[in-house]
Amino acid sequence: MKKITLIVTLLVTTITFAQNKNAKASIEVDGVCGMCKERIEKAAIRTKGVKSAVWNVDTHELKLIYDERKTDLKTISQKIASVGHDTKEIKATDEAYDSVHPCCRYRDKEVVKDHDGEKKSDGKN
Numbered sequence: 695m696k697k698i699t700l701i702v703t704l705l706v707t708t709i710t711f712a713q714n715k716n717a718k719a720s721i722e723v724d725g726v727c728g729m730c731k732e733r734i735e736k737a738a739i740r741t742k743g744v745k746s747a748v749w750n751v752d753t754h755e756l757k758l759i760y761d762e763r764k765t766d767l768k769t770i771s772q773k774i775a776s777v778g779h780d781t782k783e784i785k786a787t788d789e790a791y792d793s794v795h796p797c798c799r800y801r802d803k804e805v806v807k808d809h810d811g812e813k814k815s816d817g818k819n
Contacts (some may be wrong), residue, residue, distance in 0.1 A: 709791070713762040716745070721767060723749060723756045724780040726802045726809040737777040741770050 723734050731749050734756060736775045738747035741766025749756045758770065771781040778794040780801075791801065799805045 715761045717762045726800045730798045737774045741773045
């Protein structure tokens with residue numbers, strides 16, 4: 695019985711230590727402007743376990759620092775999709791997408807085209 699208890703304890707300890715409390719990752723998130731940036735970062739940071747979230751308007755890259763013991767990339771992606779932004783893994787529902795401001799409609803080619811000039815000239819990314 696002692697051997698089984700020891701093996702279970704070692705297994706649980708190994709699994710616990712395999713998770714990183716300061717994991718770093720990047721995910722691609724669709725958006726077009728500063729309002730999108732604020733919405734995406736807010737959704738990510740409000741996910742339990744996320745410590746840092748910075749989204750780049752030009753590259754669409756969301757850089758994250760999060761606690762793997764409390765959350766994972768799928769959960770973070772779901773949270774972002776729930777506020778109307780697509781990730782590579784999860785697409786926002788039409789209802790969530792329709793809730794974003796008209797200037798943030800990244801699926802609309804005309805809106806994206808309107809934002810093209812401001813991305814490159816806006817040094818706040």
